[in-house]
Amino acid sequence: MRFIPVTCEERVEMLARVGARSVDELFSDIPEDARLARPLNLPEPMTEIALAAHLESLAGRNLDGGRVVSFLGAGIYDHYVPAIVDAVVSKPAFFTAYTPYQPEVSQGTLQAVYEFQSMICQLTGMEVSNASMYDGATAFAEAALMAARVTKRDKVVVSGAVHPEWRETLATYVESGTLEVVEVPATGGVTDTAAVAAVLDGRTAAVLVSSPTFYGTLEDLEAIGGIAHDAGALFVVATDPVLLGVLEPPAAYGADIVVGEGQALGNAASYGGPGLGLFACRKEHIRQMPGRVAGKTVDVDGRTGFVLTFSTREQHIRREKATSNICSNHALNALAAGVYLAAVGAEGLAGIGEACIAKAHYLEAALVATGRFKRAFDAPFAREFALRWTGDVEEMQRRLLERGFLAGVDLGRFAAADDGLVLFAVTERHTREVLDRFVEEVSAL
Protein backbone atom coordinates (compact mmCIF):
# COMPACT_ATOMS: atom_id res chain seq x y z
CA MET A 1 0.00 0.00 0.00
CA ARG A 2 1.38 3.41 -1.00
CA PHE A 3 0.41 6.37 1.10
CA ILE A 4 1.62 9.18 -1.17
CA PRO A 5 -1.04 9.34 -3.89
CA VAL A 6 0.93 11.44 -6.38
CA THR A 7 4.71 11.88 -6.54
CA CYS A 8 6.33 15.04 -7.92
CA GLU A 9 7.50 13.07 -10.96
CA GLU A 10 3.98 11.80 -11.64
CA ARG A 11 2.61 15.32 -11.34
CA VAL A 12 5.09 16.62 -13.93
CA GLU A 13 4.28 13.68 -16.21
CA MET A 14 0.51 14.25 -15.97
CA LEU A 15 0.81 18.00 -16.58
CA ALA A 16 3.00 17.32 -19.63
CA ARG A 17 0.44 14.83 -20.96
CA VAL A 18 -2.45 17.33 -20.80
CA GLY A 19 -0.24 20.15 -22.04
CA ALA A 20 -0.18 22.37 -18.94
CA ARG A 21 3.01 23.83 -17.54
CA SER A 22 1.83 24.04 -13.90
CA VAL A 23 -1.08 23.18 -11.64
CA ASP A 24 -1.99 26.88 -11.63
CA GLU A 25 -2.22 26.84 -15.39
CA LEU A 26 -4.37 23.69 -15.23
CA PHE A 27 -6.91 25.60 -13.13
CA SER A 28 -6.69 28.81 -15.14
CA ASP A 29 -10.29 28.39 -16.34
CA ILE A 30 -11.53 28.88 -12.79
CA PRO A 31 -12.14 32.61 -12.16
CA GLU A 32 -9.38 34.29 -10.18
CA ASP A 33 -11.67 35.40 -7.34
CA ALA A 34 -12.89 31.85 -6.74
CA ARG A 35 -9.34 30.56 -6.27
CA LEU A 36 -7.34 30.44 -3.05
CA ALA A 37 -4.44 32.86 -3.40
CA ARG A 38 -2.44 31.63 -0.40
CA PRO A 39 -1.15 28.22 0.75
CA LEU A 40 -3.47 26.13 2.97
CA ASN A 41 -3.14 26.97 6.66
CA LEU A 42 -1.46 23.71 7.71
CA PRO A 43 1.43 23.06 10.10
CA GLU A 44 4.83 22.13 8.69
CA PRO A 45 5.43 18.42 7.94
CA MET A 46 6.75 16.32 10.83
CA THR A 47 9.03 13.33 10.94
CA GLU A 48 7.38 10.07 11.98
CA ILE A 49 9.12 10.19 15.38
CA ALA A 50 7.95 13.75 16.03
CA LEU A 51 4.44 12.94 14.85
CA ALA A 52 4.15 9.91 17.14
CA ALA A 53 5.28 12.04 20.11
CA HIS A 54 2.78 14.76 19.17
CA LEU A 55 -0.14 12.30 18.92
CA GLU A 56 0.84 10.65 22.20
CA SER A 57 0.79 13.98 23.98
CA LEU A 58 -2.66 14.72 22.53
CA ALA A 59 -3.93 11.27 23.59
CA GLY A 60 -2.45 11.86 27.04
CA ARG A 61 -4.91 14.71 27.56
CA ASN A 62 -7.78 12.19 27.51
CA LEU A 63 -8.94 10.43 30.65
CA ASP A 64 -9.68 6.75 30.22
CA GLY A 65 -10.86 3.85 32.32
CA GLY A 66 -7.27 2.86 32.97
CA ARG A 67 -6.42 6.15 34.70
CA VAL A 68 -9.59 6.94 36.62
CA VAL A 69 -12.44 4.90 38.05
CA SER A 70 -15.47 5.61 35.87
CA PHE A 71 -19.08 5.37 36.94
CA LEU A 72 -20.23 6.83 33.63
CA GLY A 73 -22.87 4.89 31.72
CA ALA A 74 -26.13 6.22 30.26
CA GLY A 75 -25.93 3.94 27.25
CA ILE A 76 -22.19 3.25 26.91
CA TYR A 77 -20.53 0.98 29.47
CA ASP A 78 -17.00 0.27 30.61
CA HIS A 79 -16.88 -3.54 30.53
CA TYR A 80 -13.83 -5.73 30.34
CA VAL A 81 -13.08 -6.86 26.78
CA PRO A 82 -11.43 -10.31 26.71
CA ALA A 83 -8.15 -10.40 24.74
CA ILE A 84 -9.57 -12.91 22.25
CA VAL A 85 -12.04 -10.29 20.96
CA ASP A 86 -9.35 -7.98 19.58
CA ALA A 87 -7.29 -10.96 18.39
CA VAL A 88 -10.15 -12.18 16.17
CA VAL A 89 -11.45 -8.76 15.14
CA SER A 90 -7.93 -7.64 14.11
CA LYS A 91 -7.56 -10.38 11.50
CA PRO A 92 -7.08 -8.44 8.23
CA ALA A 93 -9.73 -10.53 6.45
CA PHE A 94 -12.29 -9.06 8.86
CA PHE A 95 -10.62 -5.79 9.75
CA THR A 96 -9.96 -4.39 6.29
CA ALA A 97 -13.05 -5.68 4.48
CA TYR A 98 -15.76 -3.25 3.42
CA THR A 99 -19.43 -4.22 3.26
CA PRO A 100 -19.64 -7.22 0.90
CA TYR A 101 -21.17 -6.09 -2.39
CA GLN A 102 -20.72 -9.56 -3.81
CA PRO A 103 -21.58 -11.11 -0.48
CA GLU A 104 -21.41 -14.81 -1.29
CA VAL A 105 -17.67 -14.71 -1.92
CA SER A 106 -17.26 -13.46 1.66
CA GLN A 107 -18.36 -16.66 3.40
CA GLY A 108 -16.36 -15.89 6.56
CA THR A 109 -17.99 -12.49 7.01
CA LEU A 110 -21.45 -13.93 6.38
CA GLN A 111 -20.89 -16.80 8.81
CA ALA A 112 -19.74 -14.34 11.50
CA VAL A 113 -22.85 -12.20 10.94
CA TYR A 114 -25.07 -15.30 10.95
CA GLU A 115 -23.63 -16.41 14.30
CA PHE A 116 -24.04 -12.89 15.73
CA GLN A 117 -27.71 -12.88 14.63
CA SER A 118 -28.28 -16.32 16.15
CA MET A 119 -26.88 -15.18 19.50
CA ILE A 120 -28.97 -11.99 19.49
CA CYS A 121 -32.07 -14.13 18.85
CA GLN A 122 -31.16 -16.40 21.76
CA LEU A 123 -30.60 -13.45 24.09
CA THR A 124 -33.75 -11.51 23.18
CA GLY A 125 -35.99 -14.52 22.57
CA MET A 126 -36.94 -13.13 19.16
CA GLU A 127 -37.12 -15.17 15.94
CA VAL A 128 -35.13 -12.88 13.65
CA SER A 129 -32.21 -10.47 14.07
CA ASN A 130 -30.73 -8.29 11.37
CA ALA A 131 -27.01 -7.96 10.68
CA SER A 132 -26.92 -4.84 12.96
CA MET A 133 -27.51 -1.11 12.64
CA TYR A 134 -25.38 1.94 13.47
CA ASP A 135 -26.22 2.20 17.17
CA GLY A 136 -28.99 1.81 19.70
CA ALA A 137 -30.50 5.21 18.85
CA THR A 138 -30.87 4.49 15.13
CA ALA A 139 -32.19 0.99 15.83
CA PHE A 140 -34.77 2.57 18.13
CA ALA A 141 -35.88 5.12 15.52
CA GLU A 142 -35.99 2.43 12.82
CA ALA A 143 -38.27 0.34 15.05
CA ALA A 144 -40.79 3.19 15.14
CA LEU A 145 -40.78 3.46 11.33
CA MET A 146 -41.05 -0.30 10.94
CA ALA A 147 -44.04 -0.45 13.28
CA ALA A 148 -45.76 2.19 11.15
CA ARG A 149 -45.18 0.08 8.02
CA VAL A 150 -46.40 -3.12 9.66
CA THR A 151 -49.56 -1.63 11.13
CA LYS A 152 -50.16 0.97 8.39
CA ARG A 153 -50.72 3.50 11.19
CA ASP A 154 -49.13 6.93 11.63
CA LYS A 155 -48.49 7.62 15.31
CA VAL A 156 -46.12 6.17 17.91
CA VAL A 157 -46.12 6.56 21.68
CA VAL A 158 -42.70 6.91 23.29
CA SER A 159 -41.87 6.75 26.96
CA GLY A 160 -40.09 9.75 28.48
CA ALA A 161 -37.93 7.23 30.38
CA VAL A 162 -36.13 6.34 27.13
CA HIS A 163 -32.65 7.85 26.65
CA PRO A 164 -33.18 11.52 25.66
CA GLU A 165 -30.65 11.24 22.81
CA TRP A 166 -32.52 8.25 21.39
CA ARG A 167 -35.74 10.27 21.50
CA GLU A 168 -33.92 13.11 19.73
CA THR A 169 -32.77 10.71 17.03
CA LEU A 170 -36.35 9.56 16.54
CA ALA A 171 -37.51 13.19 16.34
CA THR A 172 -34.91 13.82 13.62
CA TYR A 173 -36.07 10.75 11.69
CA VAL A 174 -39.72 11.82 11.67
CA GLU A 175 -39.10 15.52 11.10
CA SER A 176 -40.07 15.50 7.44
CA GLY A 177 -42.35 12.46 7.37
CA THR A 178 -45.95 11.81 8.34
CA LEU A 179 -45.29 9.88 11.55
CA GLU A 180 -46.45 11.62 14.72
CA VAL A 181 -44.49 10.98 17.92
CA VAL A 182 -46.36 11.35 21.22
CA GLU A 183 -44.16 11.40 24.29
CA VAL A 184 -45.48 10.22 27.64
CA PRO A 185 -43.54 11.70 30.58
CA ALA A 186 -41.87 9.39 33.07
CA THR A 187 -42.99 9.41 36.68
CA GLY A 188 -40.78 8.02 39.42
CA GLY A 189 -38.15 7.05 36.83
CA VAL A 190 -40.48 4.73 34.92
CA THR A 191 -43.16 4.97 32.24
CA ASP A 192 -46.52 6.29 33.43
CA THR A 193 -48.64 3.31 32.34
CA ALA A 194 -51.98 5.11 32.81
CA ALA A 195 -50.72 8.01 30.69
CA VAL A 196 -49.77 5.57 27.92
CA ALA A 197 -53.24 4.04 27.99
CA ALA A 198 -54.76 7.52 27.76
CA VAL A 199 -53.04 8.45 24.50
CA LEU A 200 -53.42 5.12 22.67
CA ASP A 201 -55.88 5.05 19.79
CA GLY A 202 -56.58 3.42 16.44
CA ARG A 203 -53.76 5.43 14.85
CA THR A 204 -51.09 4.14 17.25
CA ALA A 205 -48.54 1.93 15.51
CA ALA A 206 -46.36 1.19 18.52
CA VAL A 207 -45.54 1.83 22.14
CA LEU A 208 -41.78 2.22 22.61
CA VAL A 209 -40.10 1.80 25.99
CA SER A 210 -36.69 0.84 27.29
CA SER A 211 -35.99 -1.51 30.16
CA PRO A 212 -33.72 -0.76 31.89
CA THR A 213 -34.79 2.85 31.39
CA PHE A 214 -32.44 5.80 30.97
CA TYR A 215 -32.59 6.04 34.79
CA GLY A 216 -31.53 2.39 35.19
CA THR A 217 -34.95 1.32 36.46
CA LEU A 218 -36.88 -1.72 35.23
CA GLU A 219 -40.26 -1.25 33.56
CA ASP A 220 -43.44 -3.27 34.12
CA LEU A 221 -43.11 -4.66 30.60
CA GLU A 222 -45.98 -7.08 30.94
CA ALA A 223 -48.45 -4.32 31.77
CA ILE A 224 -47.25 -1.90 29.08
CA GLY A 225 -47.11 -4.64 26.43
CA GLY A 226 -50.66 -5.68 27.27
CA ILE A 227 -51.94 -2.12 26.88
CA ALA A 228 -50.15 -1.74 23.55
CA HIS A 229 -51.49 -5.00 22.14
CA ASP A 230 -55.05 -4.25 23.29
CA ALA A 231 -54.89 -1.15 21.06
CA GLY A 232 -53.58 -3.17 18.12
CA ALA A 233 -50.16 -1.50 18.40
CA LEU A 234 -46.77 -3.20 18.33
CA PHE A 235 -44.66 -3.31 21.48
CA VAL A 236 -41.08 -2.12 21.01
CA VAL A 237 -38.60 -2.78 23.82
CA ALA A 238 -35.08 -1.39 24.03
CA THR A 239 -32.94 -3.70 26.13
CA ASP A 240 -29.46 -3.95 27.64
CA PRO A 241 -27.92 -7.14 26.21
CA VAL A 242 -25.44 -7.56 29.08
CA LEU A 243 -28.35 -8.12 31.47
CA LEU A 244 -30.11 -10.72 29.32
CA GLY A 245 -28.21 -13.55 30.99
CA VAL A 246 -30.14 -12.62 34.14
CA LEU A 247 -33.36 -10.86 33.11
CA GLU A 248 -36.23 -12.49 31.22
CA PRO A 249 -35.85 -11.90 27.47
CA PRO A 250 -38.12 -9.12 26.12
CA ALA A 251 -39.95 -11.72 24.01
CA ALA A 252 -41.32 -13.21 27.24
CA TYR A 253 -43.24 -9.94 27.76
CA GLY A 254 -44.71 -9.94 24.28
CA ALA A 255 -42.21 -7.63 22.56
CA ASP A 256 -42.73 -7.44 18.79
CA ILE A 257 -39.47 -5.59 18.11
CA VAL A 258 -36.42 -5.58 20.38
CA VAL A 259 -33.63 -3.04 19.93
CA GLY A 260 -30.56 -2.16 21.94
CA GLU A 261 -27.09 -0.69 22.08
CA GLY A 262 -24.63 -3.56 21.71
CA GLN A 263 -21.42 -1.67 22.56
CA ALA A 264 -21.22 -3.34 25.97
CA LEU A 265 -20.68 -6.68 24.23
CA GLY A 266 -16.95 -6.67 23.53
CA ASN A 267 -16.70 -3.16 22.08
CA ALA A 268 -14.65 -0.37 23.61
CA ALA A 269 -16.37 2.55 25.35
CA SER A 270 -15.10 5.28 23.00
CA TYR A 271 -16.21 8.88 22.84
CA GLY A 272 -18.23 9.22 19.64
CA GLY A 273 -18.56 5.51 19.00
CA PRO A 274 -18.73 3.40 17.01
CA GLY A 275 -21.83 1.86 18.49
CA LEU A 276 -23.63 -1.31 17.56
CA GLY A 277 -27.36 -1.25 16.90
CA LEU A 278 -29.18 -4.44 17.84
CA PHE A 279 -32.46 -5.11 16.03
CA ALA A 280 -34.61 -8.22 16.37
CA CYS A 281 -38.26 -8.95 15.60
CA ARG A 282 -40.88 -11.60 15.01
CA LYS A 283 -40.56 -13.58 11.80
CA GLU A 284 -43.96 -12.52 10.46
CA HIS A 285 -42.66 -8.94 10.16
CA ILE A 286 -39.31 -9.81 8.59
CA ARG A 287 -40.09 -8.11 5.26
CA GLN A 288 -40.64 -4.79 7.00
CA MET A 289 -37.45 -5.11 9.06
CA PRO A 290 -34.69 -2.61 8.17
CA GLY A 291 -31.31 -3.89 7.09
CA ARG A 292 -30.09 -7.21 5.79
CA VAL A 293 -29.94 -10.72 7.18
CA ALA A 294 -27.25 -13.33 6.70
CA GLY A 295 -28.91 -16.69 6.06
CA LYS A 296 -27.66 -20.26 6.17
CA THR A 297 -28.42 -22.57 3.26
CA VAL A 298 -26.99 -25.42 1.18
CA ASP A 299 -25.52 -25.25 -2.31
CA VAL A 300 -26.37 -27.59 -5.23
CA ASP A 301 -23.99 -30.19 -3.81
CA GLY A 302 -25.56 -30.04 -0.35
CA ARG A 303 -22.70 -28.14 1.27
CA THR A 304 -23.49 -25.54 3.94
CA GLY A 305 -23.13 -21.97 2.78
CA PHE A 306 -24.19 -18.48 3.83
CA VAL A 307 -26.08 -15.85 1.82
CA LEU A 308 -27.10 -12.23 2.31
CA THR A 309 -30.87 -11.89 2.09
CA PHE A 310 -33.29 -8.94 2.10
CA SER A 311 -30.68 -6.65 0.52
CA THR A 312 -33.34 -6.36 -2.19
CA ARG A 313 -35.26 -4.14 0.22
CA GLU A 314 -32.33 -1.88 1.04
CA GLN A 315 -31.80 1.63 -0.20
CA HIS A 316 -29.10 0.96 -2.79
CA ILE A 317 -31.60 -1.25 -4.65
CA ARG A 318 -35.05 0.06 -3.70
CA ARG A 319 -34.31 3.75 -3.35
CA GLU A 320 -37.24 5.61 -1.77
CA LYS A 321 -39.22 2.37 -1.32
CA ALA A 322 -36.50 0.90 0.88
CA THR A 323 -37.23 -0.32 4.41
CA SER A 324 -34.52 2.00 5.73
CA ASN A 325 -32.07 4.72 4.81
CA ILE A 326 -29.39 2.71 6.56
CA CYS A 327 -27.87 0.71 3.76
CA SER A 328 -25.09 -1.01 5.64
CA ASN A 329 -24.33 -2.59 8.97
CA HIS A 330 -21.67 -2.49 11.68
CA ALA A 331 -20.14 -5.82 10.76
CA LEU A 332 -16.88 -5.42 12.68
CA ASN A 333 -18.67 -4.35 15.86
CA ALA A 334 -21.17 -7.17 15.41
CA LEU A 335 -18.23 -9.55 15.01
CA ALA A 336 -16.73 -8.24 18.28
CA ALA A 337 -20.08 -8.81 20.00
CA GLY A 338 -20.28 -12.34 18.57
CA VAL A 339 -16.75 -13.22 19.68
CA TYR A 340 -17.44 -11.71 23.11
CA LEU A 341 -20.62 -13.74 23.60
CA ALA A 342 -18.96 -16.92 22.36
CA ALA A 343 -15.99 -16.30 24.70
CA VAL A 344 -17.96 -15.62 27.88
CA GLY A 345 -20.71 -18.15 27.10
CA ALA A 346 -24.19 -18.31 28.58
CA GLU A 347 -22.99 -18.87 32.15
CA GLY A 348 -20.32 -16.23 31.82
CA LEU A 349 -22.81 -13.64 30.62
CA ALA A 350 -25.16 -14.49 33.48
CA GLY A 351 -22.21 -14.11 35.87
CA ILE A 352 -21.31 -10.71 34.44
CA GLY A 353 -24.93 -9.56 34.71
CA GLU A 354 -25.23 -10.81 38.29
CA ALA A 355 -21.97 -9.10 39.26
CA CYS A 356 -23.10 -5.78 37.75
CA ILE A 357 -26.46 -5.92 39.51
CA ALA A 358 -25.05 -7.00 42.88
CA LYS A 359 -22.28 -4.39 42.85
CA ALA A 360 -24.70 -1.66 41.75
CA HIS A 361 -27.04 -2.44 44.64
CA TYR A 362 -24.11 -2.53 47.08
CA LEU A 363 -22.91 0.89 45.92
CA GLU A 364 -26.38 2.40 45.90
CA ALA A 365 -27.08 1.38 49.48
CA ALA A 366 -23.65 2.59 50.63
CA LEU A 367 -24.02 5.98 48.91
CA VAL A 368 -27.47 6.51 50.39
CA ALA A 369 -26.07 5.55 53.81
CA THR A 370 -23.54 8.43 53.58
CA GLY A 371 -26.49 10.80 53.91
CA ARG A 372 -25.05 12.92 51.09
CA PHE A 373 -27.12 11.22 48.38
CA LYS A 374 -30.88 10.66 48.52
CA ARG A 375 -32.71 7.86 46.76
CA ALA A 376 -34.48 9.38 43.71
CA PHE A 377 -36.86 6.58 42.66
CA ASP A 378 -38.56 3.60 44.29
CA ALA A 379 -38.69 1.45 41.15
CA PRO A 380 -36.40 -1.60 41.00
CA PHE A 381 -33.12 -1.09 39.12
CA ALA A 382 -30.45 -3.28 37.58
CA ARG A 383 -26.88 -2.07 37.11
CA GLU A 384 -27.43 1.67 36.95
CA PHE A 385 -29.22 4.00 39.35
CA ALA A 386 -30.01 7.69 39.82
CA LEU A 387 -29.47 9.45 43.14
CA ARG A 388 -30.16 13.01 44.23
CA TRP A 389 -27.07 14.93 45.37
CA THR A 390 -27.73 17.26 48.24
CA GLY A 391 -25.36 19.97 47.01
CA ASP A 392 -23.95 21.31 43.76
CA VAL A 393 -23.47 18.43 41.31
CA GLU A 394 -20.71 20.05 39.24
CA GLU A 395 -18.70 20.88 42.34
CA MET A 396 -19.09 17.33 43.70
CA GLN A 397 -17.96 15.82 40.38
CA ARG A 398 -14.97 18.15 40.12
CA ARG A 399 -13.75 17.30 43.61
CA LEU A 400 -14.16 13.56 43.12
CA LEU A 401 -12.34 13.71 39.78
CA GLU A 402 -9.38 15.22 41.63
CA ARG A 403 -9.43 12.03 43.69
CA GLY A 404 -9.54 9.81 40.58
CA PHE A 405 -13.27 9.14 40.16
CA LEU A 406 -15.67 10.03 37.34
CA ALA A 407 -18.67 10.35 39.63
CA GLY A 408 -21.57 9.48 37.34
CA VAL A 409 -23.56 11.40 34.76
CA ASP A 410 -25.15 14.74 35.69
CA LEU A 411 -28.75 14.22 34.54
CA GLY A 412 -29.47 17.95 34.77
CA ARG A 413 -27.56 18.19 31.49
CA PHE A 414 -30.44 16.43 29.72
CA ALA A 415 -33.54 17.91 31.36
CA ALA A 416 -34.07 20.73 33.84
CA ALA A 417 -36.57 18.50 35.67
CA ASP A 418 -33.70 16.13 36.48
CA ASP A 419 -31.46 18.82 38.03
CA GLY A 420 -29.61 17.41 41.00
CA LEU A 421 -29.84 13.79 39.82
CA VAL A 422 -26.67 11.80 39.21
CA LEU A 423 -26.69 8.51 37.30
CA PHE A 424 -24.18 5.84 38.34
CA ALA A 425 -23.30 2.80 36.23
CA VAL A 426 -21.54 -0.19 37.73
CA THR A 427 -19.85 -3.01 35.83
CA GLU A 428 -17.94 -6.18 36.70
CA ARG A 429 -14.74 -4.10 36.55
CA HIS A 430 -15.58 -2.28 39.79
CA THR A 431 -14.06 -4.21 42.67
CA ARG A 432 -15.46 -4.01 46.18
CA GLU A 433 -12.31 -2.24 47.27
CA VAL A 434 -12.81 0.46 44.63
CA LEU A 435 -16.48 0.86 45.56
CA ASP A 436 -15.60 1.22 49.25
CA ARG A 437 -12.89 3.76 48.47
CA PHE A 438 -15.38 5.81 46.42
CA VAL A 439 -17.94 5.78 49.24
CA GLU A 440 -15.22 6.96 51.66
CA GLU A 441 -14.34 9.84 49.34
CA VAL A 442 -18.00 10.81 49.08
CA SER A 443 -18.36 10.76 52.90
CA ALA A 444 -15.27 12.94 53.21
CA LEU A 445 -16.61 15.66 50.89
Next chain:
Amino acid sequence: MYPKELKYDREHEWVRMDGDVATIGISDFAQDQLGEVVYVDLPSVGDVVATGESFGEVESVKSVSELFSPVSGEIVEVNSELDDAPELVNNDSYGDGWMIKVKVDNLSEVDALMDADGYEAYLAEEA
Protein backbone atom coordinates in the same frame (compact mmCIF):
# COMPACT_ATOMS: atom_id res chain seq x y z
CA MET B 1 -46.85 -16.97 -24.16
CA TYR B 2 -49.56 -14.27 -24.27
CA PRO B 3 -53.02 -15.88 -24.21
CA LYS B 4 -55.47 -14.25 -26.67
CA GLU B 5 -58.39 -14.13 -24.21
CA LEU B 6 -56.50 -11.85 -21.77
CA LYS B 7 -55.94 -8.10 -21.64
CA TYR B 8 -52.61 -6.51 -20.68
CA ASP B 9 -51.32 -3.21 -19.32
CA ARG B 10 -48.01 -1.39 -19.72
CA GLU B 11 -46.84 -2.49 -16.26
CA HIS B 12 -47.05 -6.14 -17.41
CA GLU B 13 -50.17 -7.19 -15.52
CA TRP B 14 -52.81 -9.32 -17.25
CA VAL B 15 -56.59 -9.25 -16.73
CA ARG B 16 -59.12 -12.07 -17.25
CA MET B 17 -62.78 -10.98 -17.12
CA ASP B 18 -65.62 -13.08 -15.74
CA GLY B 19 -68.76 -10.92 -15.64
CA ASP B 20 -67.64 -7.77 -13.82
CA VAL B 21 -64.84 -9.53 -11.89
CA ALA B 22 -61.28 -9.14 -13.14
CA THR B 23 -58.65 -11.74 -12.23
CA ILE B 24 -55.20 -10.11 -12.26
CA GLY B 25 -51.68 -11.51 -12.44
CA ILE B 26 -48.34 -10.72 -14.07
CA SER B 27 -47.34 -11.70 -17.60
CA ASP B 28 -44.89 -14.38 -18.67
CA PHE B 29 -42.51 -11.60 -19.70
CA ALA B 30 -42.71 -10.03 -16.19
CA GLN B 31 -42.07 -13.30 -14.33
CA ASP B 32 -39.15 -14.06 -16.63
CA GLN B 33 -37.62 -10.63 -16.02
CA LEU B 34 -38.03 -10.94 -12.24
CA GLY B 35 -36.44 -14.35 -11.97
CA GLU B 36 -37.26 -16.71 -9.12
CA VAL B 37 -40.16 -15.21 -7.15
CA VAL B 38 -39.76 -15.72 -3.38
CA TYR B 39 -42.55 -13.61 -1.92
CA VAL B 40 -45.76 -11.89 -2.99
CA ASP B 41 -47.32 -9.21 -0.79
CA LEU B 42 -51.03 -8.85 -1.56
CA PRO B 43 -53.79 -6.57 -0.22
CA SER B 44 -56.78 -7.73 1.86
CA VAL B 45 -60.25 -8.62 0.62
CA GLY B 46 -62.40 -5.49 0.86
CA ASP B 47 -59.54 -3.10 0.04
CA VAL B 48 -60.17 -0.71 -2.82
CA VAL B 49 -57.65 -0.37 -5.64
CA ALA B 50 -57.36 2.33 -8.28
CA THR B 51 -56.05 2.13 -11.82
CA GLY B 52 -52.29 2.64 -11.97
CA GLU B 53 -51.87 2.48 -8.20
CA SER B 54 -49.83 -0.09 -6.31
CA PHE B 55 -51.80 -3.04 -4.91
CA GLY B 56 -48.83 -5.02 -3.61
CA GLU B 57 -45.32 -6.11 -4.37
CA VAL B 58 -43.53 -9.11 -5.77
CA GLU B 59 -40.08 -10.04 -4.50
CA SER B 60 -37.60 -12.14 -6.43
CA VAL B 61 -34.10 -13.16 -5.48
CA LYS B 62 -32.78 -10.05 -7.18
CA SER B 63 -35.39 -7.33 -6.73
CA VAL B 64 -38.65 -6.14 -5.20
CA SER B 65 -41.19 -4.69 -7.64
CA GLU B 66 -44.50 -2.93 -7.20
CA LEU B 67 -47.68 -4.44 -8.59
CA PHE B 68 -49.94 -1.90 -10.32
CA SER B 69 -53.63 -2.36 -10.75
CA PRO B 70 -54.90 -2.21 -14.36
CA VAL B 71 -58.45 -1.46 -13.12
CA SER B 72 -60.33 0.29 -10.30
CA GLY B 73 -62.59 -1.55 -7.92
CA GLU B 74 -62.90 -3.60 -4.75
CA ILE B 75 -60.78 -6.66 -4.00
CA VAL B 76 -63.09 -9.68 -3.72
CA GLU B 77 -60.47 -12.44 -3.48
CA VAL B 78 -56.69 -12.81 -3.12
CA ASN B 79 -54.59 -15.86 -3.98
CA SER B 80 -53.47 -17.02 -0.55
CA GLU B 81 -51.77 -20.05 -2.13
CA LEU B 82 -48.93 -17.67 -3.04
CA ASP B 83 -47.99 -17.29 0.65
CA ASP B 84 -46.59 -20.78 0.72
CA ALA B 85 -45.93 -21.26 -3.00
CA PRO B 86 -44.74 -17.98 -4.55
CA GLU B 87 -43.06 -20.00 -7.31
CA LEU B 88 -46.54 -20.45 -8.86
CA VAL B 89 -45.99 -16.96 -10.31
CA ASN B 90 -43.06 -18.39 -12.31
CA ASN B 91 -44.48 -21.81 -13.08
CA ASP B 92 -48.06 -20.89 -14.02
CA SER B 93 -48.27 -17.12 -14.36
CA TYR B 94 -51.66 -17.17 -16.17
CA GLY B 95 -53.20 -19.95 -14.05
CA ASP B 96 -52.43 -20.83 -10.43
CA GLY B 97 -50.08 -17.84 -10.26
CA TRP B 98 -52.98 -15.32 -10.36
CA MET B 99 -52.86 -12.66 -7.64
CA ILE B 100 -56.12 -10.78 -7.00
CA LYS B 101 -59.74 -10.63 -8.14
CA VAL B 102 -61.33 -7.19 -8.42
CA LYS B 103 -64.97 -6.24 -8.85
CA VAL B 104 -64.48 -3.67 -11.59
CA ASP B 105 -66.13 -0.26 -11.21
CA ASN B 106 -65.98 0.72 -14.85
CA LEU B 107 -65.82 -1.96 -17.54
CA SER B 108 -64.69 0.54 -20.18
CA GLU B 109 -61.32 0.57 -18.39
CA VAL B 110 -60.89 -3.07 -19.38
CA ASP B 111 -61.72 -2.33 -23.02
CA ALA B 112 -58.97 0.29 -23.03
CA LEU B 113 -56.29 -2.28 -22.12
CA MET B 114 -54.09 -3.93 -24.77
CA ASP B 115 -54.98 -7.26 -26.33
CA ALA B 116 -52.34 -9.98 -26.78
CA ASP B 117 -51.18 -8.67 -30.17
CA GLY B 118 -51.02 -5.13 -28.84
CA TYR B 119 -49.02 -6.26 -25.81
CA GLU B 120 -46.55 -8.22 -27.97
CA ALA B 121 -46.09 -5.17 -30.17
CA TYR B 122 -45.54 -3.08 -27.01
CA LEU B 123 -42.90 -5.52 -25.77
CA ALA B 124 -41.14 -5.46 -29.14
CA GLU B 125 -41.14 -1.67 -29.01
CA GLU B 126 -39.74 -1.63 -25.45
CA ALA B 127 -37.00 -4.19 -26.17
